Amino acid sequence: MTRREAYHHGDLATAALDAALELVAEDPSASFSLRSLAEKLGVAHRALYNHFADREALLAGLAARGFAQLAATLAPAPDPAAFMAAYVRFALDQPGLYAVMTGRRYEQINAHAPLRAAVDKVIAVALDALATPGADDDTRRREVMRVWMLAHGAIGLQRAGMLRLRSGDEFAEEVLRIAGLAAREENKR
Amino acid sequence: MTRREAYHHGDLATAALDAALELVAEDPSASFSLRSLAEKLGVAHRALYNHFADREALLAGLAARGFAQLAATLAPAPDPAAFMAAYVRFALDQPGLYAVMTGRRYEQINAHAPLRAAVDKVIAVALDALATPGADDDTRRREVMRVWMLAHGAIGLQRAGMLRLRSGDEFAEEVLRIAGLAAREENKR
């Protein structure tokens, strides 16, 4: 451990988020305990509280990461169809992470600066990909929301088993079809 | 307690769901404990297990009730706009209940017959209100899903603070506008 990053056990905050991501990937309900997380890291469970005020703060940190990753995934989207396909695939690929991201409430997001920033970044990317360049702000905002609502709604209803859609790529294509966005070849994985 | 419904403390199963609904209304995160619920009912916390296999079963029962109530609320909807407005208002009026309803997972819904039936009832009502009578099944299904996705997505994004929309009636109207369904006078409360 000659690395500069190492304190006692290394960069525990980062390691904790890494481990939390794994636990969430294993169990999308994110019902993991701080103790199991600490055990996974070989550390006293109380050590985590040096980096995260409480469990919610840890989840907020994980959510912030997720939104940053989502923004990076969506950034190259050249049009609404590509955006929506990429968005839906992200949520399907990492259902636990997506649940953590969208499970925070408004106040929790605003109380956590990095998370707020990460969400705003996604909004900015969405505006680029979805909104008509010349239009006024209200119109642009509505254009973004329409696509986002459809995508987020589809994911939520799918998870709750209310739609009974096919899963995987076919799901993304079906959502595009319903949204009125043609599912073109380049949108396939 | 000469009433036929009374056993020891009355119809505990129903009373438990009533009390749970209150607790969820107070705290939409539905983080209430079975013990607080039992205390509210003046009963040993273990008594609840005579009526519900576990905490999840109790939530499933509450969700089933919610969907039945939702179906009744939506049934009179004469057109998609009215349907969507009523749906959004239901979710805003009872955010905790709506979260419990949509928080169950696919397997949990199917494992609970009354819940499954209640969800199917809502789907039937939605088909009536949203789908073109003569169209083929796939088209009808997609018509339903489009509206439902928009409504559910809007509610979810609003709760997560990602849309920053106005709340209350203005929220419902804005969602209708985004969905491309005119907000007419009769949709107002």
Next chain:
DNA sequence: ACTCAATGTATCCAGTGGATACATAATCCA
């Protein structure tokens, strides 16, 4: 070298969901 803040540990606590064993009351059937 010495101090101090950052980090990690040890130990405790009240509260939780759930299990097992037992008590009581309502119903059913001889």
Next chain:
DNA sequence: TGGATTATGTATCCACTGGATACATTGAGT
């Protein structure tokens, strides 16, 4: 009618959780 049976509720226990308090250790800056 009355005794057995079953539904319901209680008492008590358990492992586990998030979090608090007190203390130990380590690295960094002077």
